[in-house]
Amino acid sequence: MSVSAQPRTPLSPTPRSTLNRSKERARGDRADLDAVLDAAFLCHLGVLLGGTPVVIPTIYGRDGDTVYLHGSTGAGNLRAALAGEVSLAVTLVDGLVYARAAMHFSANFRSAVVHGRPVEVTDPDERLRALRIISEHAAPGAWDTVRPPNKKEMAATLVIALDLTEASVKVRTGDPRDEPDDIAAGTAWAGVLPLRQVWDAPIPSADLSPGIDIPDHVRNRYAEPAIR
């Protein structure tokens, strides 16, 4: 993950977003946070529902210092997100780390966790813009080629915004960190088995009208790594 070309702006960590363990994996620059958020499109949102935590997988989009989420106005879990603090985690696993000792097995990964109190987006223009940002984050180039949301769809949609001011980023790369005695013993293989996501060939919908080609914004994703 190269961030050298970006201006360095420190994250402002709070006690709960400060890593107490494996500090060497911590990344304290705002560009590192953006890089993780921009590389994935699925997050896991933790909300408090009836006094207990509930984790919801959902897609998201980022615009500057804001993460947008959306869902149905009837979704109790997303409504619960507006009642208090939430935690939003984005995790990309880049490989499994095989060590000489069981307890040194690990994973190479990029991880961001954002904490904060989300707000409902109510301004009509910002609501539409947020939906476009979420859509373009998961399916770049598609928004302008499809029917935009109508009034009924907009009325049924809840859009929420979460500020990025409180977050932590962790990144692990490279070889296992084995004990010297285990390395010297030389009895087990050690290394990394890289993992990545790939798109496969697009599958047209069974009800697609004849003569509609696969657009470039879909075709060009295939054979590219899905996750940078």
Next chain:
Amino acid sequence: MSVSAQPRTPLSPTPRSTLNRSKERARGDRADLDAVLDAAFLCHLGVLLGGTPVVIPTIYGRDGDTVYLHGSTGAGNLRAALAGEVSLAVTLVDGLVYARAAMHFSANFRSAVVHGRPVEVTDPDERLRALRIISEHAAPGAWDTVRPPNKKEMAATLVIALDLTEASVKVRTGDPRDEPDDIAAGTAWAGVLPLRQVWDAPIPSADLSPGIDIPDHVRNRYAEPAIR
């Protein structure tokens, strides 16, 4: 996801594990839950810490009706998991669903969310067995080839168990579900862009002693889909 060969045992859903929306995506069989849990190795655990939800990415293993997790005894987040209810989510994204209308974009996925109150595993034999189950879940075949945990490592490790009695499973597959008017208009492509995880060629550790070949349990994962 084929579960037809398995005996059908209904999940026992509670209100919070009963889907109120998109009910057609709900799967109510215990075998469906096992299939999702066994296909992935990363989960997102939601715990309550200082009154607010915190989401932690971590690996896990399953043994029958129990999910095992582990971490450092110094990890406050995992300690917090033992203080109350948790939510554990496992999500596999199988593709992006391109529709003719922005609000009908979707993802094909397999998702499981488990709710419950975890307990610390204290019996020495079960602790070691749980660590083996977690390791073999992420890195099958490796445990017996590496140095097992020593006393110091075991003392520094927290192992927790979560029962699978309260869970929900959602699966989405196939084409977009567009409005008839949008399908008839025929102005946009619609279909699925499949997504999957793949292993790349193993990379030996820089400090690996000469003459140690890549073992079959690592080599054989490469070129196989990582996520079934």
